[in-house]
Amino acid sequence: MFSKILIANRGEIACRVIKTARRLGIKTVAVFSDADRGARHVAMADEAVHIGPSPARESYLLADRIIDAARRTGAQAIHPGYGFLSENAGFAEACAKAGLVFIGPPPAAIRAMGSKSEAKKIMEKAKVPLVPGYHGDDQSPELLAKEAGRIGFPVLIKASAGGGGKGMRVVESADKFADALAGAKREAKAAFADDHVLVEKYLTRPRHIEIQVFADGHGGCLYLFERDCSIQRRHQKVIEEAPAPNMDTARRKAMGEAAVAAAKAIGYQGAGTVEFIADQDGTFFFMEMNTRLQVEHPVTEMITGQDLVEWQLVVAAGGKMPRTQDQLRIDGHAVEVRLYAEDPARNFLPSTGTLVHLKLPEEGAHVRVDTGVRQGDTVTPFYDPMIAKVIVHDRDRTSALRRMAALMSETEVVGVTTNASLLRALCAHPAFVGGEIDTGFIERHRDSLFAALAPADDRAFAVATLARLAEWQDREPTAGDPHSPWNEQNGFRLLDEGHDEVRWKDGERDVTVIARRLRDGGLRLELPGGAQEARVQRTDDGKLAIGLGGDTFVATVVRRVAIDGGVDYTLFSDGRSRRLRLVDPLDLSMYEAAGAAEATVRAPLPGKIIDLRVKAGDTVSKGQPLLVLEAMKMEHTLAAPADGTIKSVRYAVGEQVNEGAELVEFEAS
Template sequence: MFSKILIANRGEIACRVIRTARRLGIRTVAVHSEADAQALHVRMADEAVPIGPAPARESYLRGAAILDAARLTGAEAVHPGYGFLSENAGFAEACGQAGIRFIGPPPAAIRAMGGKSEAKALMEAAGVPLVPGYHGADQDPGLLLAEARRIGFPVLVKASAGGGGKGMRVVTAEDQFADQLAGAKREAASSFGDDRVLLEKYLTRPRHVEIQVFADGHGNCVYLFERDCSIQRRHQKVVEEAPAPRLEPGTRARMGAAAVAAARAIGYEGAGTVEFLLDEDGSFYFMEMNTRLQVEHPVTEMITGQDLVEWQLRVAAGGPLPLAQEDLAIDGHAIEVRLYAEDPQRDFLPQTGRLDHLAFPAAGPHVRVDTGVRSGDRISIHYDPMIAKLIVWDRDRPSAVRRLRGALAETQVAGLATNAGFLSAIAGSRAFMEAELDTRFIERNEAELLPDAAPVPPEGLALAALGVLLDRAARARTLAATSGDPYSPWARSDGWRLNDDAHDTLVFRDGGEERSVPLVYRRDGYQLQVGGRQLLARGELGPDGTLDAELDGMRLRATLVLRGAEVSVFVRGVMHRVQLVDALAGADAAEAGAGKLTAPMPGKVIAVLVEPGALVAKGQALVVLEAMKMEHTIKAPADGTVELVRYAVGDQVEDGAELIGFKAGEA
């Protein structure tokens, strides 16, 4: 076994590897960008080495800098995690040439599966079933269109290199093909430096089922069963579970055998995942093989009782697989959800900024949380916006679903918009509880999963008002105690007025609406007018934000987070967020934005599709931004005229930057 390893990654996977290495008595070295100097994985490791500026291409993708760090610290091996250099055959070779063990498959195996077209040819030769499609080297647009016609619409255009949903488009009709092909190629070139694509028949209601395989250097190869990853958004997995619901044992065995055949066909070693599309009739087709550990590996660990990172370390050190196929069995059911900093109400735009408050359910045999961040950390534009993976286990699927709903109710994030409510909606939906799964799950259930934003209920508004009042009172007491006249009426926060009742009004902005909460100060609390009724509110606010409240005799425990004017209240497993309106503030700042189309987040301009003076139609694409590994298209809000274009291709823009000067109406 190794005595010291370097983790060439960041975030939750780096923390995950460090925990396993520590348990095995292996010392760890973390590498980090300038942006990650205080990151959790850096704090957890025994040693840490800076490798460059924040952008990944200048730090985590610099193989030479990582190898220099390994030599400097005497690390014997490099664990690449997932993403970044984990599937880079050149880096794996460079590790070997430096005398440092790459904890992953041989470079030849990575190359064999690195190009989807070449991989499919290999799998076809190995007898692994394939989806009908085109995987050739000729990328002429006319030929690709002809092949799409042959396959029959709808077709899937897919980047030949890479994964994670990048460079992937579903084309439902021939007249969309040229635009979708151009977008897929552009995104593939940006993400992977390779714009080649392949075409596949798009199955209308398939499930995404993947098999975890593991091989060693002694000729042994096993599969650790399957994961259902059908619930996806933009081809990115949202929910994963193991074992796959309603999968017949015979189909499981055939898929496992096909996955092992795929691994053996390329001389595989280490952890890998063979991904299949499972059709409604039980047929399955090879999609791709990920030559690394997967983000969703915890659900496999939970149902098998195995630590896959430990398996990686033992196999990389030259040892055999810990177990044979007949020794592996499924125990219970596990589900994982990915908690992201993204705004479901704004088409899931990734969010950047500070995590002002972060709390998870207590870990135990039924709940596991994998994260690489803490309260106070920042989600950066430079990296994936995943906050954590929440994993639950129980004896059967219905029990695991109940565990998931409970764990999500105990998860609290303030400071950034997240998909927590969206995940809770999935976990509570009838379709999910009944395992009606396919890759269009979200699209089919969109109305239930993404309802229009509802106003904060009276209970939430009352708790927000009570929290603000208690916070003001606490700060006033602190200021009064340190002032020259602690008994001055000007230091009071109880609404005291000369010759008048002690009353006030708090105004909150809830979405686009302003909601007033008139109140009267009482000796035993506050008389609030909320939702057309009067109620007596009182309570205590702890320094950690714990709010023990009583509303008309009903006791509640909530968590209050105050961030400037933003007020977040967590109660009964739901977060309510409002903005406290400053009565002295000027006109709404939104008026200043009239006639401008702005960047919804920081990013890079990768396409400018119009020129000044252009007449455009409502919904027409104007500018394409790339941010946090995704493309975002800025479209015309109405028919009108482009008056100016402020940025060119390649320019970096800040959140809120004016991209296009736009005038609505006919020119």
């Protein structure tokens, strides 16, 4: 076994590998960019080496710097994690040339599966079922359009060199094919430096089922059952579970044996995943093979009781797999959710910012949390915006989903927008719990999953106001004499009852809460729905113990100065969260007319302009695409917010822009 390994990755997967290495007594070396100088994986490793600026192409994607770091620190092997260089055959070859063990499959296997087109040719020879499609080398738009017509719409355009939803487009009709092809090729080129695509028949209600395979250098090859990854947004996974719901023994065996045949066909070694697209009738087709550990590997570990990173290390060191096929069993059910810094209501737009408050579920017998961040860390625009993976294991699927929904209700994040509410809604959705599963689930149930946030109720205004008053109480007296009557907070007034006014903004609604201090130390809050007596006390852990009317409960309230300079209060109580804006009566901007049309289109997050669709003088309609912004490895199309005329375009293609930058100025009709 190795005595020291280098992890050529960052975030939660780097932390995950470090945990297993530490348990096995293996020293670890982390690498980091400028943005990750204070990252969790750097703090966890035994050593850390700086490898370059923040952009991945100038740090985590530079093979020579990573190999040099391994040599200088005396590492014997390199674990690539997933993403970055994990499926780069050239990197695997460079490791071998430098005398380092690449903890992954042989370069030939990576190369064989690196091209989706070539992979399908190999699978066809191995008699693995394939989706009808075109996987050829001729990439002329005319031929691709012709092949799409032959296959029959709807079709799916996919980047041949990568995954993760990048370079992927669903095309419903022939008249939309050309634009979709151009966008897919452009995105594939940016993400993988290769714009080669394939075209396949798009199944209207497919399931995404993948098989975890493993092989060693002694002829052993097996499968560790399946995972269902059908719940997706923008072709990226949101929820994964194992085993797959409604999977019978015969189908599991057929899919597992097909996956093993695929691995053997390319001389595979190590951990890999064979992904299938399955129809509702049970038929399945090979989609691709990921020659690395998958993000969702924890659900397989939970139901099998195996540590797949340990298996990787054993096999890479020349050993045999710790188990045989006959020794593997399925125990219970596991569900994983990906907690992302993104806004589901804005088409899952990534969110950046500092995690000023972070409370993730506590780990235990049923709960595992894989994360690469801590409170105070920053979600930057340079990398994937995943905050954590939360995994639960229980006796059956219903119990696991119920447990996960409760955990998402207890999750607290302030500083970025997250998908926690969506994850909770998904895990509690009757149709999903009942077994309705396919890749279109989120879109089909959008109305119930993305229900509009109801106006804040009296309880929310009361909690926010009590938090504000508690802040005032926490302040030390300003005068030097602690016995001065001017420092008393008992509500005494000479000819009046003492009171405070606190104003809040909830969307477009302004609400003023009057708090009157009672002689017994309590409060009476005048709320929109009527007056209620209240008490508040800060607990040892910083929460607020609140009495309101006849109810008592505990709330967490986080005060944060927003990017626009305003002050937000985020409330967490009874599994619900709410954000209210404190209104400063001295801030004149608060009195500006609400709903005034924005005269510019601004960058929602930092990125690069990769396509402009308009120029000064053009007339546009509401919803018309204006430009394409590349950020966080994805393309984001910005549209006109209203009918009008373009007055100016502030940036050119190729320019970097900051969050909030004014991109296009227009005059509304």
